[in-house]
Structure formats: C-alpha cells, structure tokens
Amino acid sequence: MNLLQALFFPPEQPGGVSSMIPYLQERFRSSRWEMDLFWLPKRIRNKGREEIEFETFDWTVYGESPVVQKYIQTYRDYLWWTKLRMSKSYDLIHAHHPIAGLAMKKVFPDVPLIQSLHSSYERELILNGVIAEGGLEHRFLVSLYRELEQVSDRLMTVSRSFAEYMSAYTANPERIGVIPNGFDEKRFKPVPHDNGVPQLVTVTRLVPAKGLDTLFKACAELKSRGYEYVLHIIGDGPSRAELENLAQALGIYNETIFYGYTLHPEEFMPFFDIFVLPSRAEAFGSVFAEAALSCLALVGTNVGGIPEQIEDGVNGLLVKPDDEVALADALEKVISDPAYRYELSRSAWDKAKSLYSLTRVANELKKTYLQVQQEAKS
Incomplete structure (x- = not known):
C-alpha cells in the first residue's frame, strides 16, 4: 500500500506529530508498505489564489476576522503547494492537520482520507488570549470539525478526552476513532x-x-x-x-x-x-x-x-x-x-x-489503514 502522511509543520517542528510520524517510516518499510511525508514549507506565504468553499458551512460569514482570513490564506497556500508538487498516486492519505486534510481531499477526491486531530487550535488561542470564546474565530474553527467529518473516510484523534470534546461539533461522534501518539x-x-x-x-x-x-x-x-x-x-x-x-x-x-x-x-x-x-x-x-x-x-x-x-x-x-x-x-x-x-x-x-510504544501504535495504524482501504473498495 502506498501511503502519504500529510503534515502541516515540517517534521523537525516540536510537538506530538513530529515525535511520531517521521519515525513511522522505518516501521512501514517493507514490500507491503511504502510511505511518503508531505508538508508546507515555512517560506510558502500568500501564493494561493483559489476560491475556498466548504460543504457544511459558509466561511465568509466569519471572513471579517483577520485570524480567519489568515487561516483561509494558509489553506490556499497548502492547496497551491500540493498541486504544484504532488504528482504521485497514493492508495490512502493520512492527514494530521485540518488544512492538510482539506487540501488533500480537494486535490485527491477519490483517495481515501484518514484525518487525525492532535490538538484544539481554538482552545489554545482562547487560553493564550488571542481570540474570544464564542467569537467569530471560535465559531469558524469549531465549524471545521463537521467539515472534516464530512470529507474524511475516518476521523480520528489522540485521546478519549479530545474525542468527547469533538463530539459536540460532529454529527456521528460515536465514529471518532482514538489512537494515541506513539514513541520510538x-x-x-x-x-x-x-x-x-x-x-x-x-x-x-x-x-x-x-x-x-x-x-x-x-x-x-x-x-x-x-x-x-x-x-x-x-x-x-x-x-x-x-x-x-x-x-x-x-x-x-x-x-x-x-x-x-x-x-x-x-x-x-x-x-x-x-x-x-x-x-x-x-x-x-x-x-x-x-x-x-x-x-x-x-x-x-x-x-x-x-x-x-x-x-x-x-x-x-x-x-x-x-x-x-x-x-x-x-x-x-x-x-x-x-x-x-x-x-x-x-x-x-x-x-x-x-x-505508547511506536511498535504498538504502528500495528494499530496498519489495521486501520487496511480497514479504510477495504471499506473504500466495497
């Protein structure tokens, strides 16, 4: 199976994703599996010009917010970079950031997509005093959960607690999968x-x-x-x-x-x-x-x-x-x-x-990838 791990930050960026995903390649290196990584370089800014539409909500209602405008432009940039650099075909894409998942599904609509959410961007912004709870930015960011559920073949996160948090913003919370991060x-x-x-x-x-x-x-x-x-x-x-x-x-x-x-x-x-x-x-x-x-x-x-x-x-x-x-x-x-x-x-x-061993998590991911691929074929 040809896999793509779609990141947002480069692999050397500190955080849970970078603690796991780059090290997965070694665990998937075999005749049955091939894995590539993809991310948006930091130097890519304000390149995308594509009109953005979501299936489940109208983002322009929140468009007067500079935070929302920046998020949408980053999504455009990721789309631009993906179309510019991605030509290889994949059997399955596993995205680890909302922008990565949304862009990949738009560019590769027929490829099964697993979307993992590793953190709550809106909660961090609220706690850091950047946005207000219930404000335009908060409502925009939580609307993305339903959109991700709509476009993903499997929606996943890293803890039961975060799955419960997401349940308030999704139509089928019982379908949210949980696989914790793994560590080499x-x-x-x-x-x-x-x-x-x-x-x-x-x-x-x-x-x-x-x-x-x-x-x-x-x-x-x-x-x-x-x-x-x-x-x-x-x-x-x-x-x-x-x-x-x-x-x-x-x-x-x-x-x-x-x-x-x-x-x-x-x-x-x-x-x-x-x-x-x-x-x-x-x-x-x-x-x-x-x-x-x-x-x-x-x-x-x-x-x-x-x-x-x-x-x-x-x-x-x-x-x-x-x-x-x-x-x-x-x-x-x-x-x-x-x-x-x-x-x-x-x-x-x-x-x-x-x-939390990487071996255990890699085995769980392999099972999930095979399940999603089989479901997509049936």
Whole structure:
C-alpha cells in the first residue's frame, strides 16, 4: 500500500506529530508498505489564489476576522503547494492537520482520507488570549470539525478526552476513532543518576495555555518552604520575556534555567528527576509520555488527555490547573521522598512502554489503514 502522511509543520517542528510520524517510516518499510511525508514549507506565504468553499458551512460569514482570513490564506497556500508538487498516486492519505486534510481531499477526491486531530487550535488561542470564546474565530474553527467529518473516510484523534470534546461539533461522534501518539522506544534511554539537588524539567512552548506562571508561583512556594531545586525550561515562545520577568519578581530566577528551543530534548531528559507541566488544556500531552519513557516522575494537571496517561498517586501526580499551592504540595511530595519519586517514575515507564510504544501504535495504524482501504473498495 502506498501511503502519504500529510503534515502541516515540517517534521523537525516540536510537538506530538513530529515525535511520531517521521519515525513511522522505518516501521512501514517493507514490500507491503511504502510511505511518503508531505508538508508546507515555512517560506510558502500568500501564493494561493483559489476560491475556498466548504460543504457544511459558509466561511465568509466569519471572513471579517483577520485570524480567519489568515487561516483561509494558509489553506490556499497548502492547496497551491500540493498541486504544484504532488504528482504521485497514493492508495490512502493520512492527514494530521485540518488544512492538510482539506487540501488533500480537494486535490485527491477519490483517495481515501484518514484525518487525525492532535490538538484544539481554538482552545489554545482562547487560553493564550488571542481570540474570544464564542467569537467569530471560535465559531469558524469549531465549524471545521463537521467539515472534516464530512470529507474524511475516518476521523480520528489522540485521546478519549479530545474525542468527547469533538463530539459536540460532529454529527456521528460515536465514529471518532482514538489512537494515541506513539514513541520510538530506541530514542528514550533511562540513565541511572543521583542528583544532590532535585532537577525539575518542563518541555513546552512558552505560551499562557501551558500554565508556566502557575509553575513559577509553585516553585516560589517551594523555595519559601526551604526546598532546594533547579527548574529547567526547555522551549521557546512569545511568553519568554514575561516569564523571565516573573521569575525575577518571584525571587526564583537563580533556580530557573531557560534553554530556548532544543531539537532533541530526549537526549538529556533522562538526567533530570521530575517532569512537571501544569497545562490549562492538552489534547494528549506527548511530552508526558516522552518524560515517562525517560523514567522521570510526572506531575501534571487533570485536563484533557493527561489523566489518561497519569493515574494520580500510581504513576504520577495530578492537580487542578491554576492552583499553585496544590502544585507546590505535589512537587514537595516527590522532592522530599526520593523512594516515592522512583516508584512513580518506574510505574510511569512501565505504562508508557506498554501503551505508547511506536511498535504498538504502528500495528494499530496498519489495521486501520487496511480497514479504510477495504471499506473504500466495497
């Protein structure tokens, strides 16, 4: 079977899709399977001129919004690039972004399309203060779920929580499939180490939706309780300067290290002790699975797909979002008790190896691809 994995961002872009899709090629390399990747290069801007129409709603109702206009233009650009560069025929296309799926179905209407949704763009924009809940942009973006359902042969996502979220915007929510992201076990190698001072780490985009302001306040509380630690911030984003100022104001700047964007954080993640990310929204939270495979203790929030990975008190700790005292209490538990921290990290590693291995996910995808291809023929 000739497969196309249609991405939006280049494979080196940080995130759950890039943690999985490029590594799938090796698992599909055989006489039965052939897989290509396709994405929109960053340099392609304002090339598309095609008129855009959707089957299930009129996007022009929301067209006065600059956010919607930019989204539509990006869709035009993806269409332009696809028509320019794609000539090979495929038996099945698996898209991992709404724009990628919509463009592929328009260019290749007779090829079966699986559409996977990995995150909620509208929720992130709302939490980051870019758009208002219930506004033009929000209504436009949630309308896309029904459109994707209409044009896809199979609509899928990465967690039960996100499938439930999507159900409010689709006609047949019971048909939404769930396959979590998978991770190449060979990339994650736990390393025995003994840090005299507990090392906390987070890997994330620096935006309000990730709750790093709550983390900093929790760390300030830990410091006031007399605990030593070092907090490592791996990632970059528009909130970096604001977060650096907050660390200064809270008196924790000396305990906090900002690394900026790092291409392969899994190479040195095993040398830390505790992974913490108090997200305000998370469709799946791939970094938790990556941290678990690195054998770190996990501390997260009970939102989105995170509770599907973390069973509180068994393989990590969960707290409510925006609760810095509860987060400080959870961190205190794993900082003050190395034996408990080790117990949590081992349980997290066992679960991640069992449920989120790339081999297991690749086998599930192969079954799905064969099913969809057979359904399309019948």
